[in-house]
Amino acid sequence: MATKKVVALTGNQAAAEAMRQINFDVAAVYPISPQTELMGFFAEYVANGEVDTDMVAVEGEHSAMAACIGAAAAGARTITASAGPGIAYMVENLYIASGMRLPIVLLDVNRALSAPLSIHCDHADSMLTRDTSWISLFAENAQEAYHHILMAVKISEKAMFPIIVNYDGYIVSHSIENVELLDDETVQNFVGPSGIHRIPYPLLDIDHPVTYGATAQPDYYTECKYQQHVDFLKVYDIVREVFDEFAEISGKKYDFIEEYQTEDAEYIGISMGSSFGTLKDAVDKLRAQGKKVGAVKITLFRPFPRKEIAKALSKAKGVVVLDRADSFDGIGGPLFKDVAASLSDSENKPLLHNFIYGLGGREVHEEEFMKAFERVERLEKGIDTRENLVEYLQVRE
Amino acid sequence: MAKKRPIALLAELASNKEDFGGMPLAPGHRMCIGCGIPPIVNEVLLAIDEPVVVSTATGCLEVTTGVYPVTAWNVPWIHVNFQSAAAVIGGVEAAYKVLKKKGLYDKEVKFVAFGGDGGTYDIGFQSLSATVERGHDFLYVCYNNEGYQNTGYQKSSATPIGAYTKTTPVGKEKIGKQEPRKDLTMIMAAHGIPYTAQAAPHIYRDLTKKVKKAMSFKGPKFINVLQPCTLSWRFAPEDTMRLAKLAVETRYWPVYEVIDGKYWKVNVKPKRPKPIEEYIAAQPRWKHVLKYPEIVEKIQKEVDEKWNHLLALEEMSKKLAEKEGVDYEKLFELPKEEN
Known part of the structure; x- marks a missing residue:
């Protein structure tokens, strides 16, 4: 039986807590407001050995997503987080992650796009992702951000599509709320163990070499995209399934x-x-x-x-x-x-x-x-x- | 078992990899006749004993080897885009490390990234520099054909001064590219990584030895290999290795290695270096500069200065080794088990 406790947390703290409990294998990240604080919290967990995660502090968001693609294709449970211009910078790779059908979690701490420069919240960044074939959830508050991240791992791995969890910059990320947390064991049982065979064709399965990221000429490109299209429509049922499973452990039932x-x-x-x-x-x-x-x-x-x-x-x-x-x-x-x-x-x-x-x-x-x-x-x-x-x-x- | 030579012949290396049909990069790919990339890739991968995972930047190698629904890759391979070969392999290596730490993976695997000069000197440089700075355990190999050959030959920062490309044409006011080539190998050595080298495909024993030496270090390694491009440099397909040889004999492409960014060794020292004109004349992309002595002079000056700089670095390294009580020659030898 899940034990719960209520703690006063900011959205970023709640998100970092979800990341700790999931114990992601790889987190490739680059700092940008208002996501920076989240990564600071998580880096503390890494530094103190509270997680096994390899935190790859990359030199930009484009490489953050590239490293996530490499890690996820290798077979690792992978996450990144960004905001506003950082999301814009990684858009090319968002299409590649979904085209390769890789489960990756991206936290978008929603921020406006320049110009004029603004570090504050709007949804322009997320709208850049709307046609990328990433599953996308919007959280209303810190509680939902925490819940969505837990569910995102499962949805993404079942659907074999990457997933974005959005929560509003500053308004959610930096405001303190009461957040009901699940215990670590319940979370770990819910998301399941890591390991390369969570995905069908891990790069690290060296006895079965696979090619990721081939070129497709006009004779095949449409078919590749059509398969993606058909499978993306199956995401509805998968999300519903995971929402139901999550209700059982948390008592909170989400709907579309x-x-x-x-x-x-x-x-x-x-x-x-x-x-x-x-x-x-x-x-x-x-x-x-x-x-x-x-x-x-x-x-x-x-x-x-x-x-x-x-x-x-x-x-x-x-x-x-x-x-x-x-x-x-x-x-x-x-x-x-x-x-x-x-x-x-x-x-x-x-x-x-x-x-x-x-x-x-x-x-x-x-x-x-x-x-x-x-x-x-x-x-x-x-x-x-x-x-x-x-x-x-x-x-x- | 037959006694192994100090450094195996290519055929011997290939014979150890029968499970891959002999070659990590199988025949049947779509690279040009006479292209030097396939031998470079196979020389590099055959020199590594452990299984490898390979990432590749967009470019000639990538578009010709993984064309859906077929692939020439007999090893796990990933291509993400033009600028990310290094960041991607960094991600794969991070995954490997953490899964091993968690006890979820138990194989010994090595990691190699390939990129052309466009994907390495230019658009992928930030990603390469940062992946190296983070200390990922991988080898990056640049096949340097001195321009964007996959898109029909535009200039890159590896293109030499005076060379024709589609974005640096020979006109009335401008004769080809105006700027000298960027010295990326020097820049990579300045990262202070365990191993940096320049190599050429025709001296394959030097290249395979360098790969073996590189893989004996943990951390980031970089090898820059000149890859004369038959299509864009416009020489006959059978002359690729001859061009590479000329590049070394004219000292245009010094073959050397650097350990820890501080010990330098020039591996090939042509006793009677050929004049740069001979190398230039063999390349229709470049030979128009022979009509302009001032440009040729500039090129020869660049070559001579860089050569002298390298020799000075080598001398300095020997003195440094002596001062530190390090055996200079031994630094560049293969570890015992490789001999």
Whole structure:
């Protein structure tokens, strides 16, 4: 039986604790705010022999992911962590990791992209990863970050795809919360032992030499990508399976999305990450005013939970899609387009409107989300009109 | 058992690897006729007794040997991209180390990375320098064909001054590449790693001895091998080894080794060095400079200065060894069991 204890931890401390309990074989990392603190905590575990991990302190994020690919292909349980520009720098290798079907865990402590330089939170970095065929989870708080990392190892190894765990820079990474921790033994039993034969074709199986990273000409490239496409669709079931298994040891049952007051909601807001709590506060305040509103949080960002979203919005009149990154494309943010595409087969076609918020660490308050709900209601009722599908929520005039 | 020669012939090395069909890199790959890369790769890998895992940078070697769904590699092999051959093998080696420490793996394995000069001197240099600095136990071999030959011959920082490439054409105002080549071997030696060397494929006994010597050290090792490119340097395919020989005989490509970044030894000292013109004239990519005595003079000056610098380093090493009470000659010998 799992024993649990509640400890006050920052998001980065909780993540480091998960890494310690899993006892990864290899961690190839390069410092970047707001991830630096996490690696500092973990380096202490390494220095004190509390983990067996070989921490490879590389010279940049591109090499961090290259070393992770080498380590994972060799047969080691492998992790890295980064943020913002660091994620941008490793993008080339993200495609290679998933194309080689390697289980690797990447912690993205979400940070804005330059220019202008900002070390603070938004989701622009994660949006660079959305087409990379990495599984992607968004944690709302330190507790979820801790849980997601434990589940990520298992999901990744079952699916043979790499996985990203996102948690918001500073807002989650540096804020102290109560976090319920599982005991080491429970975690280790849950993730299972390491060893090269966790994967089908380890490089270190020298009696069976394999070639990783071949060239494919036009006669085979499509078939390689199609296999990847087909297998990535199988990730839904694998994630569900692991979520169920995790509920058994932790008592916490995750779903692809989390719904709040959506049952009878006419207007629904959708967000990812730490802003969901603020969104729920906005819902509570509007409910108190008699408005039928609700909220949806995306937990599984890739593959996108399109069926669950369609179901959650099947009775809505209007939807507030909250993007913490802009696509600068005349349509809307990445999440907005994902939500819109998810409704392709829906009979109900709610009015969708996109709001860009929280860029570069801009603080977000429930009043702003309440305004977004109000705007969508007015658009839906024909009181307001719109020039664009996307608006900025928090610009100082 | 027949008495082993001090250094095995290539055929003898190959005969020890029957389980690989004789060659770590099997025939049937798609490299050009006359290319020096396959002999370099096989000479290097055959000189290593233990099983190896190999990583390779994008380039000629990579695109011609692992073309889905076939592979010429009889050893575990990984290619990630152009700039990461070193970082990748560092990751593999880290995995090996930790799995052994955890008692989850018990084989003895060696690690080798191959890259062309583009993937080594240029785009992969940061990754190479850092992997070496971190002290991973691996050998990096650069097959240096002095340009981006896989993409049709553009200049790299290994391209010599005056040479034609597609990005340094011979025009009215500029005659080929304007800058001298980067001396990467010197830079690698400056990392203070256990073993650094320059070699040429035609002196394969020197190359295989260097590989064996390199593998006797724990930590990062680097060998830079000149690889005359029949396609881009535009000489006949049967002349690859002749070109390599000329490069050594003109002192254009000194063959030497460095231990701990401080003991230097020049392995081949041509008694009557040939003039650089002879080497240049054999390469249509470069021979236009013979019309410009001032460029030839510059090239000869670079060659002479580097040669004299090397000899001075060698002299200095001997004095240093004496001062430290170290047997200079013995430093460069193979360990007993290899003899």
